[in-house]
Amino acid sequence: MKDKDSEGFFTASFQQIKGGELTDCYFQRALQILKAKGVNKRVVAEVFAKNFPHNWSWGVLGGVEEVVRLFKGFPLVIKGLKEGTFFSSRQPVLSIEGNYIDFCLYETALLGLLCQSSGISTAAARCRKAAGDRFLFSFGARRMHPTISPLIERGAFIGGCDGVSEALSAQMIGEQPQGTMPHALILVMGDAVEATTAFHEVIDKDIKRISLIDTFNDEKFESLRVAESLGKELYGLRFDTPSSRRGNFLEILQEVRWELDLRGYNDVKLFVSGGVDEKSILELNPLVDGYGVGTFISNAPVINFSLDIVEIEGEPIAKRGKESGRKKLVRCPQCYTYRVLPEKEPEGDCPCGRKFENLTISLVERGEVVYPLPSPQELRGYVLGQLSHYEL
Numbered sequence: 029m030k031d032k033d034s035e036g037f038f039t040a041s042f043q044q045i046k047g048g049e050l051t052d053c054y055f056q057r058a059l060q061i062l063k064a065k066g067v068n069k070r071v072v073a074e075v076f077a078k079n080f081p082h083n084w085s086w087g088v089l090g091g092v093e094e095v096v097r098l099f100k101g102f103p104l105v106i107k108g109l110k111e112g113t114f115f116s117s118r119q120p121v122l123s124i125e126g127n128y129i130d131f132c133l134y135e136t137a138l139l140g141l142l143c144q145s146s147g148i149s150t151a152a153a154r155c156r157k158a159a160g161d162r163f164l165f166s167f168g169a170r171r172m173h174p175t176i177s178p179l180i181e182r183g184a185f186i187g188g189c190d191g192v193s194e195a196l197s198a199q200m201i202g203e204q205p206q207g208t209m210p211h212a213l214i215l216v217m218g219d220a221v222e223a224t225t226a227f228h229e230v231i232d233k234d235i236k237r238i239s240l241i242d243t244f245n246d247e248k249f250e251s252l253r254v255a256e257s258l259g260k261e262l263y264g265l266r267f268d269t270p271s272s273r274r275g276n277f278l279e280i281l282q283e284v285r286w287e288l289d290l291r292g293y294n295d296v297k298l299f300v301s302g303g304v305d306e307k308s309i310l311e312l313n314p315l316v317d318g319y320g321v322g323t324f325i326s327n328a329p330v331i332n333f334s335l336d337i338v339e340i341e342g343e344p345i346a347k348r349g350k351e352s353g354r355k356k357l358v359r360c361p362q363c364y365t366y367r368v369l370p371e372k373e374p375e376g377d378c379p380c381g382r383k384f385e386n387l388t389i390s391l392v393e394r395g396e397v398v399y400p401l402p403s404p405q406e407l408r409g410y411v412l413g414q415l416s417h418y419e420l
Contacts, residue, residue, distance in 0.1 A: 039175045046098060048133035050140075055132050062129050072339035072354050073131075075108075075122040075142065077115070080150075081329035086418050088153045088411055089113045089121050090145030090183050092391070093401050095138060099392050103130055106392040109357065110399075112149070112186055112407040113387060114414045119368055120355045120388070121333070128337075135335050143330040145183045151328035152187025153411060155321050157420055158309040163318025165206045167301055168326025169194035180326045186407045188415065193320070201404040208238040208266045208299070215243065220250050221257045228261060236263040238299060241284075242273075251284050255293045264297035264317065271303060281315040306420060358384035364417040 040050050062068065080087060092111035099106055108122030115121055122142070124131055156164055166184035169177040169192070181197030191206030192198050198205035209227055217223040224239040239254045239262065241247050251265050265284070269277065281298060288296050300312055301320030309319055336350045344353035354371035360378035367384060369375070375384040391399040402410070 037173070037175055039173065045137050051133045051136045055135060059129055059132050062132075068127050068129055069340055070126065070342075071128045071337050072123060072125045073128075073335050073337045074120045074355065075139070075333050075335050076120050077117055077331050077333050079117050080331065081147075084150065084154070086114050086116050086150075087146055087331050088149040088187055089115055089142070090147075090149040090186065091141040091143075092122075092399075094141045094145070095122070096391050096397050096399055096401070098134065098137060098141065099124075099131070099395075100397050101395045102126070102392070103394055104392060105390075105394060107388050107390055109387050110389065110410070111402070112410040112414075114411075114418060115357070116366065119357050119366060121357075122391075123338075123354065123388075124335075139333050139335060142333050145179065146331040146333070147328040148180055148183030148325060149187035149411070150331065151325045152184040152189050152321075153415060154306045154420060155304075155309060155319070155325065156188025156412070157415055157418065158306040158313075159319055160313065162313065162316065163297075163299070164189050165318070165320045166192040166322075166325055167207070167320040168322035168324075169197065171323045171326045182404060184321075184325050185404055186411060187325075188408065188411055189321070189325070203404075209240050211240065211243050211268070214240060220244065221253050224254050224262075225257060228258060237261050238264040238266050238297075241265045241267055242269040247280055248284050248287055252287060252291070255288060255291070255296055260295075262293075262296055264299050266299040266301060266320070268300075268302040278312060278315065281312065285315055310420075356386055356388035358386050361385055364414075 044050060077087065089109050089111060092108065104124055104126035106122065106124050109115060152166070166181055166189045169180060172180055177194050178197045178200050181192035181194050182201050185192055185201055185203065191203055193205055193207040195205045209223060214220050214223040217226060220239060220241065220243055228237055237258060241250045241254065247267060247269065254265065255262055267281065285298065297317035298315060299318040299320065300316050301322070304319050304321045305324040336346060338344065338346045338350065338352050339354055346352035355368050356371050358367050358369055358375045360380060360382050362382040363378060363380045365378050375386055377383055389399065
C-alpha cells in the first residue's frame with residue numbers, strides 16, 4: 029500500500045502488471061488451490077465478444093501489441109487476429125495455449141488491454157465512416173486520466189482519426205499534434221481577431237491558421253471579422269458553440285457558409301468540435317469540412333470480451349454456452365464473408381468463388397514474439413482498407 033504522502037498517480041506500472049499483481053483475487057485463489065493439489069494441466073483458452081454496445085454490429089481489434097508485450101518471455105503459444113482487424117460477435121480474436129497456472133493470473137489484465145483499446149478504435153472507426161473524407165481529429169485526451177492519454181490517442185489514430193491533439197501522444201505515434209487555439213487565449217487577449225492575429229504572428233507558418241469562433245460574439249459576425257482580418261492566410265474556422273447556445277446548429281453553420289461565400293471566402297473551411305459523435309457528424313456533413321471528436325472516442329464503451337477454456341490436455345471442452353475446441357477465423361478477401369472453423373479444417377472457398385483467408389496468425393511462440401509489430405500508420409491504413417466493407 030502506498031504511503032498517503034508518496035508522490036505519483038493511482039495507476040499501475042508495467043512491472044506490476046507483468047508481475048501478475050493486477051488480477052482479480054479469485055485467480056489468485058485458483059492458482060493457490062491448483063498448486064496445493066498438484067494440478068498442472070495444459071489448456072487452450074480463447075477470447076471473443078458475445079455482443080457489442082449500442083447494438084453495433086462490428087468492432088476493430090485493439091490492444092494486441094500490448095498483449096504481445098505482456099506475454100513476451102512466457103512459456104505460451106498465443107495466436108490471434110492482427111491489430112486493427114474487424115470482427116463480429118462470437119468470433120475468436122485471440123487464443124492462449126499453455127499450462128493454465130502459467131497465465132491464470134493474467135486474465136484480468138489481458139481482457140482490460142483488449143476491451144478498452146478495441147472500444148476506442150471502434151468508436152474512432154465509426155466516426156471515420158460517418159465523416160467520409162472530411163478531416164477527423166481526436167480531441168478527447170482531457171476527458172480521461174492523463175496516464176492513459178497515449179493509449180487513447182493511439183487507438184483513435186489507428187481507428188481512422190487523421191491526427192491527435194495531445195503533444196506526447198502525437199510524438200509517440202510519430203505524428204504532429206493537431207489543434208487550433210483555446211478559448212482561454214481569446215479571453216486573455218480580449219478578442220477573437222486579436223488572438224487570431226497574434227497566433228498568425230507567433231506560431232510557425234507550417235501550422236494552419238484556424239480561428240476559434242463563438243467565445244464572445246455571434247458566430248456569423250465573428251467569422252466575417254476574422255476572415256476580413258487574415259484574408260487568404262485564414263485556413264478555417266472552428267465552432268465549439270456550447271449546446272445551450274446552439275439552437276439550430278446546422279442553420280448557424282449554413283448562415284456562416286453563405287456569408288463567407290458571398291464575400292469570396294469560399295476556401296475557408298468549417299470545423300466543429302464539442303459533443304461530436306457519429307450521429308452529429310452525419311447531420312452536419314453537408315456543411316462541415318472537419319471534426320474534433322472528444323468524449324465519444326476517449327470514453328468509448330469497451331468491447332466486452334471474455335476468455336474461456338476450450339481445450340484441456342488435448343480434449344475439446346467448454347462451459348455451457350461456449351463452443352469447445354481450437355478455432356480459427358477466416359474471411360473472404362472479396363466479399364468479406366466470415367467463417368469460424370475448427371483450427372485444423374481447411375479454409376475452403378467462399379460462395380462468391382474466392383478462397384477464404386485465415387486471419388488467425390501466430391503472435392507469440394513459447395515466449396518469442398513472432399508477430400511483426402506494425403507502426404501506427406500501417407495499422408491505420410489496414411483499418412481504412414477494411415472500412416469500406418462495413419456500414420454504420
